[in-house]
Amino acid sequence: MSRIITRRRFLIGATMTASALGLSGCDALVESDRTKSVLKIAESFSMKTQRFLLGDDALAREFTEADLSPVFRANGTSMPDNPQYLDWMNRQFSTWKLEIGGLVEKPMQLSLAELKALPARTQITRHDCVEGWSAIGKWTGVPLGALLKTVGLKPEARYIVFHCADEYEKSLDGSGWYYESIDLVDAFHPQTILAHTMNGRDLEVAHGAPLRLRVERQLGYKQAKYLTRIEAVADLGRLYGGSGGFWEDRGYEWYAGI
Amino acid sequence: MATIDAGAVTGRTVIYRHSLLVRLSHWVNVLCMTVLLFSGLQIFNAHPALYWGQYGADNDPSFISMEAVEDGDKAKGLTHVGSLTFNTTGFLGLSEVDGEATARGFPDWLTIPSYQDLASGRRWHFFFAWLFVINGFIYLAYGLLSRHFRRDLLPAGNELTPAHISHEIVNHARLRFPKGPEARHYNTLQKLTYVAVIFLLLPLMILTGLTMSPGFNAVAPWLLDVFGGRQSARTIHFLTAFSLVAFVMVHVAMVILSGVFNNLRSMITGWYAIEQEGKQ
Numbered sequence: 001m002s003r004i005i006t007r008r009r010f011l012i013g014a015t016m017t018a019s020a021l022g023l024s025g026c027d028a029l030v031e032s033d034r035t036k037s038v039l040k041i042a043e044s045f046s047m048k049t050q051r052f053l054l055g056d057d058a059l060a061r062e063f064t065e066a067d068l069s070p071v072f073r074a075n076g077t078s079m080p081d082n083p084q085y086l087d088w089m090n091r092q093f094s095t096w097k098l099e100i101g102g103l104v105e106k107p108m109q110l111s112l113a114e115l116k117a118l119p120a121r122t123q124i125t126r127h128d129c130v131e132g133w134s135a136i137g138k139w140t141g142v143p144l145g146a147l148l149k150t151v152g153l154k155p156e157a158r159y160i161v162f163h164c165a166d167e168y169e170k171s172l173d174g175s176g177w178y179y180e181s182i183d184l185v186d187a188f189h190p191q192t193i194l195a196h197t198m199n200g201r202d203l204e205v206a207h208g209a210p211l212r213l214r215v216e217r218q219l220g221y222k223q224a225k226y227l228t229r230i231e232a233v234a235d236l237g238r239l240y241g242g243s244g245g246f247w248e249d250r251g252y253e254w255y256a257g258i
Numbered sequence: 259m260a261t262i263d264a265g266a267v268t269g270r271t272v273i274y275r276h277s278l279l280v281r282l283s284h285w286v287n288v289l290c291m292t293v294l295l296f297s298g299l300q301i302f303n304a305h306p307a308l309y310w311g312q313y314g315a316d317n318d319p320s321f322i323s324m325e326a327v328e329d330g331d332k333a334k335g336l337t338h339v340g341s342l343t344f345n346t347t348g349f350l351g352l353s354e355v356d357g358e359a360t361a362r363g364f365p366d367w368l369t370i371p372s373y374q375d376l377a378s379g380r381r382w383h384f385f386f387a388w389l390f391v392i393n394g395f396i397y398l399a400y401g402l403l404s405r406h407f408r409r410d411l412l413p414a415g416n417e418l419t420p421a422h423i424s425h426e427i428v429n430h431a432r433l434r435f436p437k438g439p440e441a442r443h444y445n446t447l448q449k450l451t452y453v454a455v456i457f458l459l460l461p462l463m464i465l466t467g468l469t470m471s472p473g474f475n476a477v478a479p480w481l482l483d484v485f486g487g488r489q490s491a492r493t494i495h496f497l498t499a500f501s502l503v504a505f506v507m508v509h510v511a512m513v514i515l516s517g518v519f520n521n522l523r524s525m526i527t528g529w530y531a532i533e534q535e536g537k538q
Binding site for chain 2: 026027030031036038039040041042043045046050053054058059060061063067069070071073126128129130131132133134135136216217218219247250251252253256257258
């Protein structure tokens with residue numbers, strides 16, 4: 001994620017911006033790859049600044065039961081249509097398993113019952129969609145950090161990738177499957193949990209049953225639903241579109257803290 | 259006309275009014291605020307509704323929202339403000355994109371990019387937000403160190419009397435602008451307006467913007483308490499943006515009415531001509 005603003009890069013940015021105001025064809029400028037690479041400077045600036053100010057463990061605001069949204073809007077896929085998922089669902093997810101693998105010492109599989117038996121954390125937090133709306137919900141789940149300590153990360157692991165059971169955009173090459181990734185700072189953050197319970201009930205299908213990620217210091221698209229597999233990797237370039245997430249592959253920031 | 263005083267011959271004196279740093283930061287600010295406004299409207303269009311409090315989504319009451327609804331075999335754009343509903347077809351809620359009626363909050367000529375693209379709108383917004391903040395800090399540091407704020411913007415005690423202010427308001431309303439020695443300084447209304455924009459509205463934009471960031475909420479949770487929640491902060495961000503639009507409209511109108519060439523020259527080269535009193 002490191003990127004240095006060279007004078008050249010800055011001048012390119014300044015010139016392009018100046019021309020943006022003069023031209024009516026702003027859209028061509030928006031679509032230029034050079035513009036995009038200059039604008040990306042802001043993402044790494046935001047991430048570095050926030051991480052510097054945050055430290056690793058600053059907590060997201062936790063609310064009370066009185067603050068819960070009366071209706072928590074479901075977003076993205078609300079019912080995965082792949083046969084494997086439907087089969088799990090019809091069996092109340094008793095045959096579903098979460099796989100943890102990649103760059104780990106002891107890969108493992110956990111059933112929903114096993115996950116629910118593990119020590120859990122409950123938190124009432126705000127979910128912020130990138131579109132602008134927010135909803136407050138109560139989440140209970142297993143701290144991701146504890147699971148990662150159990151399986152043991154290999155030294156070269158830098159990111160944790162979440163593979164999901166919903167193909168959000170139908171495609172022939174499989175590039176439309178939902179996935180997400182976070183780095184180890186967020187993976188070991190105390191509020192980063194794999195939630196199986198929402199507002200005191202089993203997670204509903206519309207909200208990602210049987211298991212979804214909560215990364216409370218980032219936007220909604222990071223909160224991957226319908227988890228099937230967690231993979232520790234050294235870099236994100238080889239997965240799907242290469243940008244570390246379904247929406248990231250479609251232009252959104254990988255660091256979604258802003 | 260036998261005098262040798264150039265000022266008296268021409269009836270004007272030229273003074274150095276704006277320092278280089280003020281001029282540069284002014285134009286960088288023009289660029290930033292322009293891009294921030296239009297990319298901000300792009301972001302707003304992704305969810306064209308405003309709420310008050312910690313949360314707010316489709317099922318919660320909003321007090322400003324825009325939508326497109328069916329109207330017979332056509333569609334119309336509606337804007338709701340509190341309990342009032344306005345038909346804003348063609349402008350808000352529903353407008354033409356490439357000749358086709360499309361549901362969108364603000365029309366394509368007010369957004370960057372023109373078509374619906376939240377990801378690009380965000381990238382433009384945050385890039386220029388950084389530029390705006392850096393520019394603002396440089397300007398603030400300069401304003402304090404050079405005594406620009408104290409000398410040029412801080413109203414003197416006698417300027418704040420009701421009599422003085424009402425006198426200025428009357429003059430402004432009649433479009434009678436100061437001449438002679440009085441034109442060397444900002445008048446009280448200008449000072450108060452610039453102070454409000456620089457020290458209230460622009461910082462409010464930055465702080466409410468930061469309050470919408472879940473990461474920054476963990477850094478400074480107290481901001482949520484100051485503004486009453488993320489959704490309140492989003493609403494204040496929007497309303498403050500339009501206060502700034504109103505400021506810019508009046509500002510530009512005043513620039514034009516009080517001598518567009520002279521004003522523009524002073525903000526580009528620094529030099530500003532003052533007409534002597536009693537002469538034209």
